[in-house]
Amino acid sequence: MPRWFGRSKPKSDDTAQTSAEYENLDPLAVSDDLRLAYSRNGDPKLLRAALQAAELGVAVYPTDDVRHAATLSALCMLHRLSWERDRSAADLIKAVDYGRQAVDKSLPGDPVLPRHMSSLATALQEVYDSTRDQESIDEAIALYRGCLDIMPVGVDAQGEERVAQESNLADSLLRKGRTLNDGAILNEAARHARAALRDTPDDHPMHPLRLVNLGGALLGLVQTGRREHMAAAEDMYTRGLRELPERHPARPGVEQTLAVIRGLRGQFGV
Structure with missing residues (x-):
């Protein structure tokens, strides 16, 4: 599983910390490292620690820092993973709530906005799978379409992400089409x-x-x-x-x- 948010960088270079020292203290980077470790061995303690690090990130990153929205998006993903593990409805509700906040609080021109939209869409798709709520799958489809609208076309890493979103859109459309026999x-x-x-x-x-x-x-x-x-x-x-x-x-x-x-x-x- 790849790193989702990449290594976070300080908002400004005006700091006495070295990059390595900063990353060691960066809640978003720590949370993503713990998520990756959880994906390898499935230890629920790692997932809980990833959630704690992301919650700290929301508290310490100011709202005019792109990491604030990124950490909200991380919480969306992590609560969805927790839902997949334990099937607690509270986790799925939190995943959708954090996903909405991440999209709403993304700054203009944020290059990872499509990832925030995708995280929310995936959580909504889980809602649909468990409830058959049509509004949830319609919103997921709209979000995946929105990802494709704002993502560049290319063959680099962004191009690969675009392919992933196209596949996600197909998957959501398939769910709706099968239900409606359309x-x-x-x-x-x-x-x-x-x-x-x-x-x-x-x-x-x-x-x-x-x-x-x-x-x-x-x-x-x-x-x-x-x-x-x-x-x-x-x-x-x-x-x-x-x-x-x-x-x-x-x-x-x-x-x-x-x-x-x-x-x-x-x-x-x-």
């Missing part, structure tokens, strides 16, 4: 999923999941009666399964869906 929404989901896959190198760790995302959009179209997408959906899931690491947590779901597709192909003779 072919137009699913077509748009497939278009964005195809674009994200196109711009993802074959050796990128997200490549198998983007194959599966496109397969999911195509399967959604099949379920609206568009059986001509059946073979392509099966191909995407087959390739995704082949590329996923042996112990990847997504494998059982991909295997199950692939079995469903093959059953449908046999049933309909396509």
Whole structure:
């Protein structure tokens, strides 16, 4: 898992501290380090410590410092991770609240605003998954669209982040399209999923999941009666399964869906 906010820098160079000393005391950098450590071993103590460091950051960074919004966004992400671990509704409520604050308090021209928008959108997507609240998925979709509107197009690190947001948008559209059985929404989901896959190198760790995302959009179209997408959906899931690491947590779901597709192909003779 990559560093999300990067190494924070002092607002001004007018300081007696060296960069190394500053970073050692920087709550945002400490919080992100702890989050990364948690992602590697799953120790809940690390997650709690990351939350404490981020809470300290909100208190010490002034509102005219870009790190203030970044730390609010970190709290959004961390409470979402806590929700994923413990399924406490309070954590999900806090994730959305901190995400909204991060977006609202971002300074004009803040280069990481798309990340704050994405963190909020992901939390809202979790709300939708647990409640089926249509307003939550609509807001998530609008936020992902907004990310794409303000992100530059390119092949550098920002370009890679843009591809990730395109994939996120496809995923949210797929959720809504499947719920409503809406072919137009699913077509748009497939278009964005195809674009994200196109711009993802074959050796990128997200490549198998983007194959599966496109397969999911195509399967959604099949379920609206568009059986001509059946073979392509099966191909995407087959390739995704082949590329996923042996112990990847997504494998059982991909295997199950692939079995469903093959059953449908046999049933309909396509």
